[in-house]
Amino acid sequence: MNGREATDVRWMARCLELAAEARFTASPNPMVGCALVNGNGELLAEGWHVAPGEAHAEVVALEAF
DSSP states (O other), X not given: OOHHHHHXXXXXXXXXXXXXXXXXXXXXXXXXXXXXXXXXXXXXXXXXXXXXXXXXXXXXXXXXX
């Protein structure tokens, strides 16, 4: 695995951690986490889909940015 792939795996794992924050509140929607990362692999913002009717994870992350 090269450095870029390792970084991708790291941030995907973080997205799964974020998604788990909604394990009791997101249903019937899926649990989703989002990390906005720049080209250097640095975190810019993150978020997750909290509950039905609330903003999606990507929107939450963009609003945090």
